Amino acid sequence: RPQFSIALIPGDGIGPELVESAVEVLRAASADLHFTTEDGGAGTFRRTGTALSPEVLQRIRNTYDGVLKGPVGLPDVRHPDGTEAGVLGGILRGGLDTYANVRPITLLPGAATPLRSAEPGIDYVIVRENTEGLYLSRGRGVGNDRAVADQLLMTREGTERVVRFAFELARRRGGAPADRVRRVTCVDKSNVLRSFAFFRAVFDEIADEYPDIERDYRYADAAGHDLVADPGHFDVLVMENFLGDILSDVGAATVGGLGMCPSGNIGDHAAYFEPIHGSAPAIAGQDKANPTSQILAAALMLEHLGDRSTAARIKDAVARAYRRGGIRLLPNGCPEGGTEAATRAVIDALDG
Ligand code: IPM
Ligand code: MN
Numbered sequence: 001r002p003q004f005s006i007a008l009i010p011g012d013g014i015g016p017e018l019v020e021s022a023v024e025v026l027r028a029a030s031a032d033l034h035f036t037t038e039d040g041g042a043g044t045f046r047r048t049g050t051a052l053s054p055e056v057l058q059r060i061r062n063t064y065d066g067v068l069k070g071p072v073g074l075p076d077v078r079h080p081d082g083t084e085a086g087v088l089g090g091i092l093r094g095g096l097d098t099y100a101n102v103r104p105i106t107l108l109p110g111a112a113t114p115l116r117s118a119e120p121g122i123d124y125v126i127v128r129e130n131t132e133g134l135y136l137s138r139g140r141g142v143g144n145d146r147a148v149a150d151q152l153l154m155t156r157e158g159t160e161r162v163v164r165f166a167f168e169l170a171r172r173r174g175g176a177p178a179d180r181v182r183r184v185t186c187v188d189k190s191n192v193l194r195s196f197a198f199f200r201a202v203f204d205e206i207a208d209e210y211p212d213i214e215r216d217y218r219y220a221d222a223a224g225h226d227l228v229a230d231p232g233h234f235d236v237l238v239m240e241n242f243l244g245d246i247l248s249d250v251g252a253a254t255v256g257g258l259g260m261c262p263s264g265n266i267g268d269h270a271a272y273f274e275p276i277h278g279s280a281p282a283i284a285g286q287d288k289a290n291p292t293s294q295i296l297a298a299a300l301m302l303e304h305l306g307d308r309s310t311a312a313r314i315k316d317a318v319a320r321a322y323r324r325g326g327i328r329l330l331p332n333g334c335p336e337g338g339t340e341a342a343t344r345a346v347i348d349a350l351d352g
Pocket of ligand 2: 249
């Protein structure tokens with residue numbers, strides 16, 4: 001019997017072809033997995049009236065060891081209030097209490113960066129709080145003339161646990177590329193918003209428990225600037241949900257685009273892994289999308305399951321494929337030659 005039972009949620013748009021690509025790589029790497037495909041996303045909502053059924057959520061909680069999810073959402077599948085109906089982040093992140101959204105931003109040698117100089121390298125992790133912040137309450141309070149809605153919530157417990165997660169992660173990593181200093185940057189808007197001052201105060205309390213790790217601060221606007229102007233400074237960054245959503249896409253642009261970036265949604269009792277980007281319906285089904293984000297999401301999943309050696313082999317293969325030109329990105333972020341060719345390049349690079 002295979003070691004781990006994995007749920008695949010192909011999702012919408014480019015999702016199915018990306019998940020297929022990642023599964024091919026996992027198989028070629030002989031990862032000891034058994035796959036079951038589950039339904040979720042905008043297509044599911046259109047067919048069934050819910051983006052993820054309670055039964056699937058239940059199986060994710062109780063049956064599977066891991067979940068690999070493709071991007072979800074379709075522009076024309078919406079609730080009456082205008083928000084997207086196929087987006088199941090709320091269901092999964094809240095339902096599984098995956099409070100840490102871990103988003104590594106890494107510049108691979110050979111991958112294009114729009115930065116004039118990316119010396120001394122880009123290799124940091126955004127830890128995005130994933131269960132509260134501005135995304136917690138949605139909708140109510142929207143009128144014709146004004147909208148007072150979408151209240152931001154930060155709890156002490158919710159902030160403590162995600163900040164602690166960030167410091168623990170910094171202990172396991174090698175520090176920032178510029179100076180190898182282990183550093184956790186608190187990103188907030190505490191100069192204007194009281195909730196963020198609360199976030200920073202809790203950050204400071206937890207930071208006291210980690211005297212071996214440098215504590216560092218950026219206001220969110222300056223963080224956006226410095227992720228572009230001085231990315232080598234950063235090691236681990238921790239921030240509220242909405243800020244993490246935005247700044248992770250900024251980071252992605254510096255390392256070759258959204259198609260490069262995986263993420264893990266991690267809680268104490270469940271986790272799932274996905275690209276940070278959307279379902280790109282305009283290029284779906286055309287063998288165009290960059291599968292790197294999904295393949296690296298699969299590697300993150302293996303790491304989380306404890307199969308570090310297969311995870312490392314896959315990550316090395318991706319890096320090698322870029323370094324030797326097996327994958328070359330077009331200016332629009334899609335791989336030259338398409339999704340399948342890029343997948344093949346990673347598989348060919350698996351063992352040297
Ligand atoms: C992400 C995505 C989602 C989010 C969307 C699809 C709702 O952009 O994972 O970053 O905003 O969290
Ligand atoms: Mn996003």
